[in-house]
Amino acid sequence: MPTSVATQRATPAALAASGLTKRYGERVALREVSFAAAPGELVAIIGPNGAGKTTLLSILAGIQRPDAGAVTRPPREIGWVPQQPAVYSKLSVAENLRLFARLEKVADPDAVVARMLEQTGLAARAGDELGTLSGGNRQRVNIAVGLLAEPPVLLLDEPSSSLDPRQRARLWEFVRGQAERGTAVIFSTHDVQEAERHADRVLVLADGELLFAGSARELAATVQPAGGDVAGPQDFETAFVQFLRERGH
Amino acid sequence: MRWLLLKDLRILRRSPLLVTLLVVYPIAVALLIGFALSRGPGKPTVAIVNQIPKQQRSFDVAGSKLNAEEYLPAFLRSVNVVRASSPADARRLVREGKVLGALILPSDITQKLATGREQPTVEVLYNGEDAVKQRYVDSIIRARLAEANVALSRRFQQATAGYLRLLLDGGTLSVLGTKVDILGLKNAHAIVTGTIASLPPSSPLRTSLLQVAQFGRLAIDNLGVSRDVLKSVGQPVKVRQVLVGGRRTPLDTFAAAIAVTVSLMFLTLLLAAGLLALEREEHAFSRLVRGLVSRVGLLVEKISLAALCAFGVTLLMLLGLGGFFIELNWSRLPQWLLALALGAVAFAALGVAIGGLAREVRAASLLAFLLSLPIAFLALVPNGAVSAGLYDVVRAVSAAFPFKPTLQALDAGLNGGGGLAAALAHLAALAVAYTAVARLLLGRRFG
Known part of the structure; x- marks a missing residue:
């Protein structure tokens, strides 16, 4: 509500x-x-x-x-989710999340990735290349990347x-x-x-x-x-x- | 930047077809160019009609025997010879394209050479279907005939020198099997001088004989230098080769330098342009440059990765060429490694400028590919192939791209000589300039 x-x-x-x-x-x-x-x-x-x-x-x-x-x-404190999924289609869901977590310099990248996989409901697809996912799932990963640093x-x-x-x-x-x-x-x-x-x-x-x-x-x-x-x-x-x-x- | 590098390597590893194409295609193109440059056209097939009767193939020039057959081997080394039975047969072979040319030696050639009264003529027939090969055959036949002419001229010169010596010193001359004694100018002069000395001072003959003796002295002095004059007539111009610019580079090593530079160019440009364009195509660019990576950092990462990959591949290629085709100067290893590395960096900088211009991998690759060939061809235009003004333009345009300085650096690195430092400085300046261009292009609206 x-x-x-x-x-x-x-x-x-x-x-x-x-x-x-x-x-x-x-x-x-x-x-x-x-x-x-x-x-x-x-x-x-x-x-x-x-x-x-x-x-x-x-x-x-x-x-x-x-x-x-x-x-x-400042931009670093704001999560950004562009219209088109801004993630790499040749990397898996987990690899995408881990890459951006490392670039965001989060304290424990693996823990953050696990949490985001859990929140997005994509834990079962963690190893799948992004290019093989549906548009909806790709968008969920896109949003998850925006939330990695808990902005x-x-x-x-x-x-x-x-x-x-x-x-x-x-x-x-x-x-x-x-x-x-x-x-x-x-x-x-x-x-x-x-x-x-x-x-x-x-x-x-x-x-x-x-x-x-x-x-x-x-x-x-x-x-x-x-x-x-x-x-x-x-x-x-x-x-x-x-x-x-x-x-x- | 480390994580981005690893990410790009992982993406490349997952694109085996693309990577294979990126590596194999430039190497194939480079090797083809290398082969084309290092080898001339294959031996052309030429028909020969030898109409000289067997008994006349040896002929006499001023008392020494010559054989027409001895002038053929040098010619035969340059061409594949097909023996034609007659001029009509040779004409048919040329017309049907079975041979590129034909050389007809007429039956009276040795007679005319022996008498020296009339210049003999050989006939050369060409097939003009392939202009390049026609020119090659033409140049080979002309060159070999010129060699034969020089050799014959030397023999005529020797014979003439012999006659002059006889005329000066006297001796025996064989005319139609009969030996004729020749007094010689020196002997005649000595006789006349002796006669004058034995005459009384008031003798009326003395004045006339003194004139004869003076003429004899003049003739002896002038004929004495005539042998040198004859040498000049036989070969009026001698060639002395002096290298003014560049260096004397073996063609094979230079071809290898070109092949490696072409490979380096294709690989680095395509990789750098593609990797940067991929960030935009995947829409990750805007996310990255929001503070995760600076634009310059992103460019440096792409340049480093593309240059590193291309350096590795072209180094292996150069080592392969060194193992099988050319001799590498290992004492100059640091120089050619430096040339290769800086060339790769300059090409990668140009690649990211292309990648900054295009927003899709396909567009970037096409742009890189379209730009590559003209850059290479322009850099290979030789001095004198076009007008001086146009050559200045070609040189200026070539200087704006890394191909020519990379080739110069690699050539200097491989073969020694000067110019390495200048070429490396040129490459460094181009790398900085193209990185700056790429940075400007990345600053456009929405990155």
Whole structure:
């Protein structure tokens, strides 16, 4: 169940970004974006294509430098899970985890690998080459690599985009488990229903601008019901589209 | 970096087909190039029609016997000879492509040589289907005929010198089996001088005989140097070879240096470019450079691994060549090891620059492959093959890539001579420059 936003805002932020701006030549990809994520909070970044979701995540992850603004945590303290599994297909599951554990300089790589295999439910496939695994299992390894150093913040870029519904359900179960252990999880998605279902809070980005930060219910409440004068219940996707339209996107 | 090295080695070990191809293909190409460079075309087949009657194959030049057959062995060493029965038969063999050329020795050649009044002519027929072989046959026939001409000219020269000696010193000359005594200029001069001395001072003959004696002296002095003049006529220009640039390198050793450099280039470029591109293709690059490994560290790791693998393979190749085909100068082992190592590093740096440009292994490999051949061919363009301006351009372009300096370093390392230090410095500069280029390319958007 989503954690209360009021509770999250009362605790110190696991990650805070302030005034993040990024330009590619003349084009402004991100315009003074500021937000914070509390420990154990699940934050979804949603928005139309080209809104700046991946740019925001890559700046938070330390892959790109912002032209202005700052992030409170250094990249080494943030777990990063890119959209495509960033692991080696010629190595086995365990070899991938061990390699990144060693590169992360974790104290006991073998113990961490065993724990991650257990958590991802991939212990039985530990010796299998990654190239032989399904997309869902590969994504689990991808996420496990992001969690090897037990970071207080986990960033996921479109984590469920290539998964079938069953794999997606298992993925979110795993991610929620991480959040329950206190990890702040920030993820981008095209699927607004997924954001509504799993996120405690949504950040709406459009043309590099942060238009909204709050719960899905709060976002739905800000818009007029579609096609009528009388306010009433409507699905989140419709509310989201209406929200963007009202703000000229 | 150690863990990344081990990871890459493990990936290579699990790709046996790729590794085999990476090792076998460059070696095969290099050996083919080496063989092509170290050996000329095989012996061409040439038909010979010898129309000189057997009894006329020996002929007399100024009293000494010559045999036309003695000029053939040198020619036969350079070609495979097919004896043709007649000029028509030779023409047919050439037309049908069974021989690349034919040499027709006419029946009157020895007669004309013996009389010396008319220049004999030999006829050469060519098959023009293969321009390279035609040129080779042409050059062989011309060279051998030139040798025969020089040898004959020497015999004529000797005969003429004999006549001059007879004219000067006097002696016996055989004319149609009859011996004729020749007084000789020196004897004639002595007789005339003696006669003048015996004449009274007022004798009217004295003036005329003094003129004869002066002419005799002049003729003796000038004919005395005529033998040297004859030598110059026989061979007006002597060749003295002086090496101004580079060094005198045996062709086989130079071909081995080229073969090893080609192998080193292919292997290192493909490996370095492929290994770096693999990090992007597997999407691991962004994860690595977030603080796990610096971009420069990643480049150094790829350069080290590619250079190390290529160094090992090409060293084995060089040792193999040394065991079977060429003689390696073991006292220069440190020099050629250094040349090989620095060449590998420079090629690996170029490889990572290519890998930084491409984002997929296939694109990187294709780019590395496409770049390799022109680099090698440009570096092998010899001085004089193109115009001076174009050669300057070729030289400048070649200097921007590691092939030529590696070849120069390896050649200097294997064969001695100067230029090793300069070539090594050139390679070091290229390695630094290409690593910097690769670093810039890795800094592009999203790494």
